[in-house]
Amino acid sequence: MRRHGLIRLAIGFFAVLSACQTPLQTQLDDALTNPEQTGIRWGLVVADMDGTEQISIRAEDRFTPGSNTKVITTMATYHHLDALEDTRLNPGTRVYLESTGPDTAPDLVLYGGGDAMLRDASDCERTCLAALADAVAATGIVEVSALVGDDTFFPFDRWGIGWSxxxxxxxYGTAVSALSVNDNLVWIDVTPGAAAGDSTVISWQEGDALYALENELVTGAEDSDRTLRVQRHPGGETVRVYGSLTAGSPQxxxxxxLDNPARFAASRFRDLLEARGISVERIETRHRPIGLQDEAPEEGEDRASLVxxxxxxxxxLIATLPASPLRESLMRISKDSENMHAEIALRRLGLIDGTGSRDFGRAALKDFLAEAGVSDIAMSLEGGSGMSVYNRISPRGVVRLLAFAARQPWFEDWLADQPIGGVDGSLERRFKGTALEGKIFAKTGTLNGANALAGVLEARSGRRLLFSIIANDRPPGTRSATPEMDAALVLIAEAY
Structure with a gap:
């Protein structure tokens, strides 16, 4: 019996285009076998660009994909890009006055149109909140009663089903909103002392002091391990930092x-207004509660209309800030695996035939997959980012989708957005010094014991291959399965 043979039996057998074990099969078996990770369930399909399969293992098993879900979300968005770029579905961000009476200052409404690229940094070059603040200042207004952050373009449905x-x-778990700025994130800087026992310094970055800080962090000895932890309970107003940070280590x-991105956007906008001499009495938010109209109808039922x-x-109206091109956000979704951007893309898809709800977005994904010939069994999705533990995909379904995409006019644009092995994005540190450095273009996926990778690789011969490889059920406390995954793909590249 070969080394680790019993473990191989637990993993399952490979099916290749041969009736007997081939040298490549044996090599792949070795690459994907690790006695310290007994119980991992592997799925793999490799095919030519037309979808003709070359290698498969558990091709139709259903796996938790993690951020591999973004493959479907970004492809569906590219497929409908012309419609989604229409200003009806991509209206940008606008600011307008609401009269409150003859003797009171007006309210000022900051209305979000789902632009995930909105920024307020000093070095912002496009889709900058400062441009809207300048427009307000140009009217001569010096006082507003309420500054209203309005995210009613999408239903108020901040997180997905199945998020931990x-x-x-x-x-990576920030709330989703039609009014989002700075990726819906706030940042803290943590600095240790020079020696063990010294105080640590924790501070908010400029404009980000949204919560109270509790500093329980200590400076540890130079030879100690870093045990720093950050905690904020959902809905809580306090960030607790505790544990130990090694003396003399970098900041x-x-x-x-965030829990309420619209309020955060309004607070950032208030800072810009006040810097221009405009006083703001208070901040309010305006949401659209999710309702029955936001549930995608069954086949044959009437569809809801856009809000x-x-x-x-x-x-x-004072001014409208045109939305950034959707391709900019799509690249962020693929290269950097931006969850918030992916969930906004899902809601944008839900605007095509519905109200911009997550459920209408899921229906749009389902329709797209049906057009690609991918069944509900091969792919069932609860969200657009991969954060849901309820998402399921099969390697064969992914490769079938890739083959469909390869026939579309937008495919090369989509492929150019993907991380490149050893070069950039979430694959920057992988595949360096191998046959796939600069030759693999693929989306990663990681979630709760799952690792995945799917895309296109260029074999040593120059042959382009589609692939999907997924590892699920990684034992608790064990490391990522990506080393085995990468080794298997390099073997395939060298063999073809």
Whole structure:
């Protein structure tokens, strides 16, 4: 019996285009076998660009994909890009006055149109909140009663079904809103002391002091391990930092998620207004509660219509900031695996035939997959980012979708957005010094014991191959399965 043979039996057998075990099969078996990770369930499909399969293992098993979900979300967005770029579905960000009476200062409404790229940094070059603040200042207004952060363009549905509660406090679990600025994140800087026992310094970055800080962090000895932890309970107003940070180590920065992005955007806008001499009495938010109209109908039922964007009768438009091109956000979704951007993209898809709800977005994904010939069994999705533990995909379904995409006029644009092995994005540190450095273009996926990778690789011969590889059920406390995953893909590249 070969080394680790019993473990291989637990993993399952490979099916290749041969009736007997091939040298490549044996090599792949070795690459994907690790006695310290017994129980991992592997799925793999490799195919030519037309979808003709070359290698498969558990091709139709259903796996938790993590951020591999973004493959579907970004492809569906590219497929409908012309419609989604229309200003009806991509109206940008606008600011308008609401009259409150003859003897009181007006309210000022900051209305979000789902632009995930909105910024307020001093070095901002496009889709900058400062441009809207300048427009308000140009009217001569010096006082407003309420500054209203309005995110009613999408229903108020901040997180998806199946998101883990412990993820919501972190940058990758931030809430979703039609009015989003700075990726819906606030940042803290953490600095240790020079010697063990010295005080640590924790501070908010400029304009980000949204919560109270509790500093329980100590400076540890130079040879000690870093045990720093950051905690904020969902809905809480306090960030607690505790543990130990090694003496003399560099300053660290942590991005934290938000519960109410519209309020945060309004507070950042208030700072810009006050810097221009405009006083703001208070900040309010305006949301659109999710309702039955936001549930995608069954086949044959009437579809809901897009929410009205007409100004109220007492409203006076001051300025509109055109939305950034959707391709900029799509690249962020793929290269950097930006969850908030992916969830906004899902809601944008939900505007095509509905109200911009998550449910209408899921229906749009389902329709797109049906057009690609991918069944509900092969892919069932609860969100657009991969944060949901309920998402399921099969390797064969992914490769079938990739083959469909390869026939579309937008495919090369989509492929150019993907991380490149050893070069950039979430693959920057992988595949260096191998046959796939600069030759693999693929989306990663990581979630709760799951690792995934899907895309296109260029084999040593120059042959382009589609692939999907997924590892699920990684034992608790064990490291990522990406080393085995990468080794298997390099073997495939060298063999073809």
């Amino acid at each position: 509660i412990e993820d919501l406090q972190y940058y 660290l920065s942590f991005g934290l998620g 009205s964007q007409t100004l109220p009768s007492n409203g006076t």
